[in-house]
Amino acid sequence: MSDDAAPMSLHTRTENVLRNRTPGNLTREERDVLESAISGTRVMRAGQIAVRQGREVDASTVLIEGLMTRHIDARDGRRHLVGIYLPGDFVDLHAYALKRLDHDVGALTDVTIGIVPHSALERIQTDYPHLTRRLWFLTLLDAAQHRQWVLRLASLNAIGRVAHFLCEMNARLAAIGRSDGERFDLPMTQVDIGEVCSLTNVHVSRVLRELRELGLCTMRASSVELHDVPRLAQLGNFDPHYLYLNDATARLAVSGKGSL
Amino acid sequence: MSDDAAPMSLHTRTENVLRNRTPGNLTREERDVLESAISGTRVMRAGQIAVRQGREVDASTVLIEGLMTRHIDARDGRRHLVGIYLPGDFVDLHAYALKRLDHDVGALTDVTIGIVPHSALERIQTDYPHLTRRLWFLTLLDAAQHRQWVLRLASLNAIGRVAHFLCEMNARLAAIGRSDGERFDLPMTQVDIGEVCSLTNVHVSRVLRELRELGLCTMRASSVELHDVPRLAQLGNFDPHYLYLNDATARLAVSGKGSL
DNA sequence: CGTGAATTTGAGAGCCATCAATCTAAGTGG
DNA sequence: CCACTTAGATTGATGGCTCTCAAATTCACG
Incomplete structure (x- = not known):
């Protein structure tokens, strides 16, 4: 149960723990x-x-x-x-x-x-x-994310929920260096997204089409591209404060532009 | 900001902290x-x-x-x-x-x-x-409750949400001796309940009427009476394990009967 | 008894689910 | 190289749950 799949250099296994979160990275x-x-x-x-x-x-x-x-x-x-x-x-x-x-x-x-x-x-x-x-x-942090998930279901319609979720993924992936602020891999099916946002896969498909037609984002296979992060964030009422990101990451998460 | 409203005997201020939760009361x-x-x-x-x-x-x-x-x-x-x-x-x-x-x-x-x-x-x-x-x-415990609130919004319709919420309140109030398992005070308006269950006050009113007509519970002013806890729990898909109650309280919470 | 808050009831509309069929892409084997 | 398979995505038609808007009623309380 614990055979290491491949040797890992020291710290590579925990390098992403609390990375870019606000009270600072681990010492x-x-x-x-x-x-x-x-x-x-x-x-x-x-x-x-x-x-x-x-x-x-x-x-x-x-x-x-x-x-x-x-x-x-x-x-x-x-x-x-x-x-x-x-x-x-x-x-x-x-x-x-x-x-x-x-x-x-x-x-x-x-x-x-x-x-x-x-x-x-x-x-x-x-x-x-x-x-x-x-x-x-x-x-x-988990609990804060849960609260935001409650809010997502309670206060947003279908397109808002998906927009909010994509913004959250973008922000969290950016914090660990897996998003440049606009583009990232997200190996999830539309069924998976439906299970997050409490929507049927059919309706997720329609929502993604609408987001595409609005020029806000495209999702093909497992690759997501956000074309207008500020408008997406507005649509999903997304404010990353609940993620307790450091300032640079938080700015990136709502603008799509910037450097870490 | 900290003038004691009335003198309190030792421990009365914390007597309900973790009361009847599963790893045992505080020492x-x-x-x-x-x-x-x-x-x-x-x-x-x-x-x-x-x-x-x-x-x-x-x-x-x-x-x-x-x-x-x-x-x-x-x-x-x-x-x-x-x-x-x-x-x-x-x-x-x-x-x-x-x-x-x-x-x-x-x-x-x-x-x-x-x-x-x-x-x-x-x-x-x-x-x-x-x-x-x-x-x-x-x-x-908070986080576990948040997860259950996510599930309530994601998987239940209006009547199920209200039933689930009333079951949760019954269980938690029973743990602190404020419910006998079927009857308790809950000073909330229908607007408040709507803000919990993500429903309009209008629809909360209809749902409470339906629960009344089904003979499951009545809520008048701030007093709640659950007439059939097992059926309510089923309707709300309520399983109190997420509250980490001790066994006696958990049994009470799904049956309405029993003693603490 | 008057006032405002809370609750109740009705009518109509909209968002999303459901059901069903089609389409695409990727992989498999002949 | 192509038929076959399968998972995933797309599109259309229909229906239901809950919202919105509006008005009436009950209740608490001064």
């Missing part, structure tokens, strides 16, 4: 400590479930490469995403204190993950109060 | 420590804003009496609740690590709150690792 020492808390890495195929709802777990997962989801299967048989995670995100850090999750964690694409035993987190909690607070902060 | 010592972290109490009138979005804060708030909300004003002028809080809940504990909130915190009714300076939380974090973890757990 060198914090990176070392966190890195050494990873007992091993693991590769999973798209579609696999990493953690099942209700199952007791004794390790958390940091996503190194790929896309993962938190999702809940509703009674109607449909799957609903309540979170989506990028490289550098802890997908189930909250399992450390919760022990059992209230949702599933799955791989949306092929992924590489790092395993962080809760025993290692215990040691961090007793020995590194500052890093502990950064980890706590990470789970609070 | 006597933890209660003492937490109680002494409260620098004072404050009374606020219904409708007042306690913390404004984006404002930097250096203290958190524990709700002692009354109802508070986390809400975000959308561009369309409508207010959307992203959380609702009961006595014993920390309404903005996350401000300790976040410093600036991504939402407003307001009083839904007249409330009494306890002020917990972040300096006191710092001391707890360095001196009481176990209590720190319980506090972390509290913020994770």
Whole structure:
């Protein structure tokens, strides 16, 4: 379960953790400590479930490469995403204190993950109060994103929801160097996007067509291009403050232009 | 700002914190420590804003009496609740690590709150690792509730949302001894409920009528009576596991009957 | 008893779901 | 090299849930 797929140079596994977030990147020492808390890495195929709802777990997962989801299967048989995670995100850090999750964690694409035993987190909690607070902060970031997802469903219509989601992905990907502020890869199907925005794939298709016809963005295969970030942000009522990005990244996220 | 409204006997201010939650109530010592972290109490009138979005804060708030909300004003002028809080809940504990909130915190009714300076939380974090973890757990409970609110909006129709919300309130109120499992006070207007469930007050009215006609529950003024908790829970796809209640309370929350 | 807030009811409209068929692209095997 | 397969995307027609607008009614309270 923990055979390293390929040797990784020191820090490459945690380089994206809290990268470009506002209280500043992790210090060198914090990176070392966190890195050494990873007992091993693991590769999973798209579609696999990493953690099942209700199952007791004794390790958390940091996503190194790929896309993962938190999702809940509703009674109607449909799957609903309540979170989506990028490289550098802890997908189930909250399992450390919760022990059992209230949702599933799955791989949306092929992924590489790092395993962080809760025993290692215990040691961090007793020995590194500052890093502990950064980890706590990470789970609070999650909560802030959840609140924004509530707001997205509550206050936006279909096109606004998709615009908001694309803006969020653009901002978060830019923070980890995977978007230049306007263009990025997003290996999601229209069904996936529907599960995020609570829309049918049929309607997602119509919305993407409208965004295309409005000249706001194009999405072909897994490649997204935002042609007018400011107007998209307005359409989706997107304000990146909830992501706690540093200033440069936040500016990029609403203008599409700038440098990191 | 911190004149105690009325003298309170020791522990009455924190008696509801984590009460009947699953890793067990706070220990006597933890209660003492937490109680002494409260620098004072404050009374606020219904409708007042306690913390404004984006404002930097250096203290958190524990709700002692009354109802508070986390809400975000959308561009369309409508207010959307992203959380609702009961006595014993920390309404903005996350401000300790976040410093600036991504939402407003307001009083839904007249409330009494306890002020917990972040300096006191710092001391707890360095001196009481176990209590720190319980506090972390509290913020994770918030996140779990947020996820369920996402799911409520994403997967349920109007009547299901209201049913789910009433079940949640019943469960959480039962945990703090404010519901007998079927009957409780809930001083909210239909506009308020609409802001929770993302419905117009007009439609909330229709939904409550339908619930009444189905014999599932009646809500008059601020008093709620659930006539058939199991059917309500089914209608709202309500499963209280996300609240991490202890077993007795969880059973009560889906059956309406039982004792704590 | 008057006043304003909250609730209730009705009529009409719009957004998005549902159902169904078609189309495209990529991969597979003969 | 092409028929076949399959997942994903697209388009059209229809319907339902909930919003909007408007008016009436009830309730709390001074």
